[in-house]
Amino acid sequence: MNWNTMRSCWSNTPTLKVIGILLLGQLLSFSVALMSITSSLIAQFGVDAPLTQSLFTYGSLALVYGSILLYRHQKPLVSWYWYLLLGFADAQGCYLVIKAYQYSSITSVTLLDCWVVPWVILLTWIFLGTRYSLWQLGGGTLCVLGLSLVLVSDTWDGSSNGGGSKPLLGDVLVIVGTIFYAISNVGEEFCVKNKDRIEVVTMIGVYGFLVTAIEVSVLELKTLESIKWSANIVLAFAGYGVSSFIFYSLAPFVLKLSGSTMFNLSLLTSDMWAVIFRVFFYHQKVDWLYFLSFLVVGIGLIIYSTTEKKSVPASVTTEDENLNNLEYQIINGENEST
Structure with a gap:
């Protein structure tokens, strides 16, 4: 069985595709x-450089996937300014959400970070025509409610690290950051569904x-000069x-x-994966609400994925209709000539 046969079998089996x-x-996640x-390890070492962290990520994406794109000798399928917008939105979302931890509590940031889900639903509804x-809406709501159980557990345990120095500013940063995240996700979804995946990842890395x-040269240059680099910091980066x-x-x-x-919605379980690390590496006790939360989010994901329907683009429908009309005209013309 070759790769094409396996891929066809996978795509034509709904249960396997959902799994x-x-x-x-x-x-x-x-x-x-x-x-x-x-x-968090980088922060514990006294380094506050969120932009520099992202810089290494984007650089590696541009280097690896850019090499593949150059090897193909492929011309860009999307104009450069759209990729610039995509890279800008992704970079700002990462920076704003990470920066918010300095002003607001972990509980507030994690809760408000869920706002990316309704933003994405709204943007896909308007610009991509997703219905x-x-x-599906019930499954998405169940995922968010499941995550809220983690926040309740953190509040009871007192692990929210207080209210933060400027909670209102931190909350605003998170909300604005989720808007940038949503723009980046929706734009990337459109590109990977209609264009080339390698090109999309490359251009996100480049821009x-x-x-x-x-932004690093403006905001973090002095911070980088003051860092006393060690093996632990390098390994964390x-x-x-x-x-x-x-x-x-x-x-x-x-x-x-x-x-x-x-x-x-899938990324909402990242907090629960972090709990597993805390249990095995730091030997911390975990409240039972974490396990219940993981179960609720999992059920919500299953409901959403199993009730998802593929929409037929308007262009495809139009082409089919034109093809049918053309076939009708040909057959009708043959009958008249006969």
């Missing part, structure tokens, strides 16, 4: 948990690197770079198979 999307989404853990059933490099590279490499698959809404 594949769920597993791939959880692999993405796992990589996000690794990104969070390495980011959601009540079952994300350019935008982030300019490397861990973040590897995990984020995996995330950006796999993200287009979920976006192409199921869309940006399912993509963001």
